[in-house]
Amino acid sequence: MGEADAARIAPMFKALGDPVRLRLAAMIAAHSEICVCDLTPHFAVSGATISHHLKVLREAGLVDCERRGTWVHYWVKPEALQSLSALLQSVPA
Amino acid sequence: MGEADAARIAPMFKALGDPVRLRLAAMIAAHSEICVCDLTPHFAVSGATISHHLKVLREAGLVDCERRGTWVHYWVKPEALQSLSALLQSVPA
DNA sequence: CCTCTGAATCGATGTTCGTCGAAACAGGAT
DNA sequence: ATCCTGTTTCGACGAACATCGATTCAGAGG
Numbered sequence: 001m002g003e004a005d006a007a008r009i010a011p012m013f014k015a016l017g018d019p020v021r022l023r024l025a026a027m028i029a030a031h032s033e034i035c036v037c038d039l040t041p042h043f044a045v046s047g048a049t050i051s052h053h054l055k056v057l058r059e060a061g062l063v064d065c066e067r068r069g070t071w072v073h074y075w076v077k078p079e080a081l082q083s084l085s086a087l088l089q090s091v092p093a
Numbered sequence: 094m095g096e097a098d099a100a101r102i103a104p105m106f107k108a109l110g111d112p113v114r115l116r117l118a119a120m121i122a123a124h125s126e127i128c129v130c131d132l133t134p135h136f137a138v139s140g141a142t143i144s145h146h147l148k149v150l151r152e153a154g155l156v157d158c159e160r161r162g163t164w165v166h167y168w169v170k171p172e173a174l175q176s177l178s179a180l181l182q183s184v185p186a
Numbered sequence: 187c188c189t190c191t192g193a194a195t196c197g198a199t200g201t202t203c204g205t206c207g208a209a210a211c212a213g214g215a216t
Numbered sequence: 217a218t219c220c221t222g223t224t225t226c227g228a229c230g231a232a233c234a235t236c237g238a239t240t241c242a243g244a245g246g
Contacts, residue, residue, distance in 0.1 A: 001119035006112040013115065017107025018204080019099040026094035029184045037222065049205055051224050070213060070222060078186045085181035088174045091122045111234080129193065142235055144194050163192055163243060188246085195240070202233070210225070216218085 012084055015060035020045060021053045025076065028063055033075040105177055108153035113138060114146045118169065121156055126168040 001009075016022050020043060027042065028034055040050050054074065057063045062081065065074045094102075109115050113136060120135065121127055133143050147167065150156045155174065158167045 001116050003112065003116070006116045006119075010110055010112040010115045013106045014110025017103055017110040019096070019103040022103045022106065023094050023096070023099045046206060047223070072223060076184060078184055081181045081184050082186065085178045088178035088181070091169060091171055091174050093171045093175065139236060140193070165193060
């Protein structure tokens with residue numbers, strides 16, 4: 001893996017490297033899509049913090065979102081997770 | 094994914110979330126084992142920094158090492174990478 | 187024993203990160 | 217228009233991080 005690849009991929013792993021974000025990603029992935037308001041109550045941190053973590057996941061390219069009226073819905077981008085999985089799986093057992 | 098699982102797994106992703114560590118892990122994974130002295134020259138940071146990053150990978154449970162005489166050899170723990178891969182792959186495409 | 191080399195640790199420094207409360211924004215509903 | 221609620225942004229703060237040079241540790245070989 002070259003420097004350029006590492007610079008592109010590391011932020012995705014980094015985004016999953018926080019317990020709150022990892023759980024957020026898992027919860028989003030467990031549904032085809034989910035509203036922020038259904039995410040927040042499961043965490044012991046403020047809504048502002050949840051919003052911040054969702055932004056990190058978004059900027060890493062792992063999730064995407066859309067506002068529909070009052071609520072904002074999030075979903076995962078499966079191809080991103082898939083590429084990370086493939087990378088990890090390329091290690092000979 | 095519960096809080097406990099997230100707390101256990103997130104540090105592994107976090108360890109891979111730095112470009113230097115991701116490249117280190119990839120280089121180690123590309124060999125059955127490799128000496129620190131063969132790793133260091135590929136990076137633009139000091140030996141002290143490489144040593145620090147290897148420690149992070151070690152403490153995350155992703156790699157292990159053994160001193161054999163003068164040199165220290167590192168190798169990946171495939172089961173760790175495998176479990177992360179499986180987690181990512183559990184997302185329905 | 188002493189020295190040399192590879193690697194890890196220590197101590198310090200500047201940067202990034204996670205978190206919060208407060209403020210701003212978006213879109214219904216009255 | 218005005219409020220109300222869900223979400224994001226802003227500004228700030230302490231903690232954690234990446235990095236370095238200097239030091240220490242571990243072994244091999246004189």
